[in-house]
Amino acid sequence: MSNAAALERETGTNFMPRYDAQGLVTGIAIDAHSKDVLMVAFMDAEAVARTRETGLAHFHSRSRGRLWLKGETSGHFLRVQDILVDCDQDALVMLVKPEGPACHTGARSCFYRKLAGDGLVPVEE
């Protein structure tokens, strides 16, 4: 990438996601109210486009190799209120209103454990 392109990406007003070799950027869903991180996954150009069109968070499932509307089976959609973009435009933060638990385990957030010593303990809510 040229310096001019990098500068435009960092300082400009054009949305120009920088997809990696797999065609992905990182997508992070954060509860717009509590600011808790709910989940992290990857988005390809299709997922970004569908998210913007519908206002519902879409990802690209690497394991299933296809577009994934979060909540498509559970009904626990994430309604996107804002999308923040980082300096080099390879990560997106979606501020969302969750319609149910964000994690497939039933937890409110996928981040329900934290490191303590060598192991994991539950995060206090």
Added chain:
Amino acid sequence: MSNAAALERETGTNFMPRYDAQGLVTGIAIDAHSKDVLMVAFMDAEAVARTRETGLAHFHSRSRGRLWLKGETSGHFLRVQDILVDCDQDALVMLVKPEGPACHTGARSCFYRKLAGDGLVPVEE
């Protein structure tokens, strides 16, 4: 991955990061006080180990292909207070106390813009 291994990873107390084919997990630094997202990058096993040993956020620089201590040139280290782990252990959230701007542009956070229509606008602080 077997179902048993997946279940252990999701429900257990063992820290067993699930590195991808490139040997990476996603690392997200969040301001422990304001809960604002500061930056997102990737971590390999070495970066995870050094972060745990030193209490300072380390990443793996994909562009430079090496370990990267955040702040190694700027002095703007991220002091890690807690590390949250997600359900399938392929993403880590570090709750940090930043010692200066987190972004190389000088911004407090790398997420200083948001989508508005087809373009980007500054995030109001």
